[in-house]
Amino acid sequence: MQTILKTEHVNKYFYEPQKFQVLKDINLEVRQGEFLSLVGKSGCGKSTLLYVISTMDTDYEGTLEINGMQLTGKTQNELARFRNEHIGFVFQFHFLLPEFSVLQNVMIPALKLGKYTEKEIEARAMEKLKLLGVEEHATKRASKLSGGQQQRVAIARALINDPAIIMGDEPTGNLDSYNSQVVFDMFRQITSEFGQTIITVTHDEEFAANSDRVVEMSDGMIIGSKANLRPEKQ
Amino acid sequence: MNLAFQIAKTHLYAKPRQTIVAMLGVTFGIAMFITMVSLMTGLNNFTEELTMTSTPDIRIYNDVTEPRPSILEEAFPKESGLKVVHHPKPKNETPKLRNAFQMAELLRKDPMVLGAAPLLTSQVFYNYGPVQLNGNIAGVDIMEEDKLFDLRSKIITGRLEDLLTSSDGILMGSGLARKLNMRTGDRVVITTPEGFTMTLKIIGTFQFGLGTIDNTKAYANIATVQKILQKDQSYITDINIKLRDINQAKPKAVELQRLFGYKAEDWETANATFLTGSIIRNILTYSVSITLLVVAGFGIYNILNMTIHNKMKDIAILKATGFGAADVRNIFMIQSLVIGFFGSIFGLILGLFFSYLVSLAPFNGGDFISIDHLPVNFNLKFYVIGLIFGLSTTAIAGFLPSRGAGKIDPIEIIRGQ
Numbered sequence A: 001m002q003t004i005l006k007t008e009h010v011n012k013y014f015y016e017p018q019k020f021q022v023l024k025d026i027n028l029e030v031r032q033g034e035f036l037s038l039v040g041k042s043g044c045g046k047s048t049l050l051y052v053i054s055t056m057d058t059d060y061e062g063t064l065e066i067n068g069m070q071l072t073g074k075t076q077n078e079l080a081r082f083r084n085e086h087i088g089f090v091f092q093f094h095f096l097l098p099e100f101s102v103l104q105n106v107m108i109p110a111l112k113l114g115k116y117t118e119k120e121i122e123a124r125a126m127e128k129l130k131l132l133g134v135e136e137h138a139t140k141r142a143s144k145l146s147g148g149q150q151q152r153v154a155i156a157r158a159l160i161n162d163p164a165i166i167m168g169d170e171p172t173g174n175l176d177s178y179n180s181q182v183v184f185d186m187f188r189q190i191t192s193e194f195g196q197t198i199i200t201v202t203h204d205e206e207f208a209a210n211s212d213r214v215v216e217m218s219d220g221m222i223i224g225s226k227a228n229l230r231p232e233k234q
Numbered sequence B: 001m002n003l004a005f006q007i008a009k010t011h012l013y014a015k016p017r018q019t020i021v022a023m024l025g026v027t028f029g030i031a032m033f034i035t036m037v038s039l040m041t042g043l044n045n046f047t048e049e050l051t052m053t054s055t056p057d058i059r060i061y062n063d064v065t066e067p068r069p070s071i072l073e074e075a076f077p078k079e080s081g082l083k084v085v086h087h088p089k090p091k092n093e094t095p096k097l098r099n100a101f102q103m104a105e106l107l108r109k110d111p112m113v114l115g116a117a118p119l120l121t122s123q124v125f126y127n128y129g130p131v132q133l134n135g136n137i138a139g140v141d142i143m144e145e146d147k148l149f150d151l152r153s154k155i156i157t158g159r160l161e162d163l164l165t166s167s168d169g170i171l172m173g174s175g176l177a178r179k180l181n182m183r184t185g186d187r188v189v190i191t192t193p194e195g196f197t198m199t200l201k202i203i204g205t206f207q208f209g210l211g212t213i214d215n216t217k218a219y220a221n222i223a224t225v226q227k228i229l230q231k232d233q234s235y236i237t238d239i240n241i242k243l244r245d246i247n248q249a250k251p252k253a254v255e256l257q258r259l260f261g262y263k264a265e266d267w268e269t270a271n272a273t274f275l276t277g278s279i280i281r282n283i284l285t286y287s288v289s290i291t292l293l294v295v296a297g298f299g300i301y302n303i304l305n306m307t308i309h310n311k312m313k314d315i316a317i318l319k320a321t322g323f324g325a326a327d328v329r330n331i332f333m334i335q336s337l338v339i340g341f342f343g344s345i346f347g348l349i350l351g352l353f354f355s356y357l358v359s360l361a362p363f364n365g366g367d368f369i370s371i372d373h374l375p376v377n378f379n380l381k382f383y384v385i386g387l388i389f390g391l392s393t394t395a396i397a398g399f400l401p402s403r404g405a406g407k408i409d410p411i412e413i414i415r416g417q
Ligand SMILES: Nc1ncnc2c1ncn2[C@@H]1O[C@H](COP(=O)(O)OP(=O)(O)OP(=O)(O)O)[C@@H](O)[C@H]1O
Pocket: A014, A015, A016, A017, A022, A040, A041, A042, A043, A044, A045, A046, A047, A048, A049, B415
C-alpha cells in the first residue's frame, strides 16, 4: 500500500498568551485506504495536528506531503483548491450552511470544483445522500434536520468530490451510540470499498479500537501507533 | 462566479428585510439625485434659454466709461514725474458708433455671423394719467432683429410687418401694456429725460416671458427713436450679433473689439451673474445627492459587516471545503452590487416619478418670469449618471467588508466552536 500522507518533523508553536510548543516533531505516515484514529488526552494537540495536515493551518515548521505532493509553502489559494479536490471534512459540530437545502449543501464543493455539470453533480449528491440514508430530506433546509441527520449530510458533503482523504475532528462526538455506529460503518465502507483514507480524532475508545490503526498523542508528541487486528478481514 | 452568485442570492433572500432596508438607502439617494438634478437643470435651461433669447451672442457698443489716457499723458508720454488729473470725465463724448451701418454690413458678410442688427435705445417715461412709468424704446431694423431673437414667435397681438410702414408705431412689452392699461391701437405719450414729448401708437404687443423685458421694453423703427432722441440718421449706439456657433462668442468678441475699436461683449460676460447662479445650483445638486449616497453607502457597509459577522461559520465551512479568499470576497461583493444595482434602478424609477410630479406642480413665476409649472429636464444622461453613482457607491462600501470576509481564517472559527 502506498503512502498517501506524510509529515516530517512538524513543530508548531502558539505565542499567545506565552510561547508554547503545541506540536513536537510529528512524523506521521498514513497509507492509502487506512482508517486511522487519533487519540489522546484533551489539550494534547490532536485538533491542532489535524488542522496542519488538513492544509488549513500553514503556520508550522517541517513538511507536509499528500498524494506525493509537497504542500508546505503553497499559497492559501492553491491550498484551497487542493482541499476542494483531495480532502473531505467532517467537524464535530455539523457545520452545514443553514440557509441552503440539504442537497445544495452537498453540491456546493462539487460546484466549486466544476468537474461535472450541475445535473451530474445533483445526481451524485443524491447518491451520496442515499448512501448515508438521508436522501428523503434532500430538499429540506439544512437547519431543519436533527443533529444525527445533519452529521450524515456533512459526511455526504465530505465525500462529494471523491477526496483521497477524509478528515474528521470528533465526528461522532455529538452523536448517540446508534448514530455513531452508522457513521463508523460508513467510514469502514468508504475505506474498504472505495480505497479512500480516513483520519479522525476521537475520544470514543470503541470507535478507535475498531479502526485500522490508533495513533496516540500526548503533550504534543506521538507516543504510540498500534495496528488493530480485524478478524472480519481474514 | 456563477456559484458565488447563487450563494449571494441565497444570502440576500434569507434576510429579505435587511436586504430591502439596504436597497432603500440607495433608492432614496438616487431618487433624490434624479429629482433634484432634473429640476435644477430644468430651471437652468429655462432661464438660460430666456436669457439667451434676450441677449445677443455679441454686443458691440461704445463704452464711454472705459478709462482712457488723459490729455496730459498724451502730451508728455515719456517723461517721468508726477502728472495728476483729478477724476477726469468724458467730454462731448456720445455713445454713438461711427459707421454703424457699414459695420453691420461688413459683419453680415462674415461666415461665422448669422445676423447683425444695429440699434439705438432711448430711456423714456410712459405717461399714464398723473404717473409716469419708466421704460425704454429700442429703435431697430425689425426684420434683422427678428433674425436674432425670433421676435415673430413672441408677438401676442399685431404683426411685425405693421411696424415697417408706420412712422410712430411701437411694439410694446405685454407687461408694460398691462400696467398702462393699453391695447393694440391705443396711443401712448412718452417723455424723454431731455424733456422731448411725443405720441406713439401701439401696433402690437410681445412677450419674452422675462419680467425685466416685458415690463419695460418697446420696439420702434430706427428713425422713430432717432427722432425721439433728436439725433441724425446715422446715430446708432449698439450692434447686436448672432453667431452660427454660440460657443465661438468669446474669441469672436475679442477679435471684433480689436477690429472695430469698440467694446464687444460676449453673452457669457454679459450674463456672468446668471451663469454663476447655475454653477451654484449644480454644486448644490451634486453635493446633496452625494451626501445622501454616502449615507446609503455607510448603511450598506454596516449591513454587510453585520451579515459577514453572522456568517463567520459559513465562511469557515466554505474555506475549509475549498473556497479561496477571492471566492468568498466575490460572494459578498456580489451582494453589495446587487443591492446597489436594484436600489439604483428603483431609485431611477422613483426619481422619474418624483420629477414627473414636480413637473405637474403649479408654480407662479410672478412678474419676474412668466411660467405656470416648474420646468423639469428629463434627460437620459442623468439616469446613466445615477446608475453609475449607485453602483460605485455600493462597490466602494462593499469592498472593505468583503475583502475582510475573504481574509477570515477558518481555523479560528472552527476552533472557537
Ligand atoms: N489559538 C490558540 N492559541 C493558544 N493556544 C491554543 C490555541 N488553540 C489551542 N491552543 C492550545 O493548544 C493545545 C492543544 O489544543 P488542541 O485543540 O489541539 O487540543 P485537542 O487535543 O484537540 O483537545 P480536545 O480533545 O479537547 O479537543 C491546548 O493546550 C490548547 O489550549
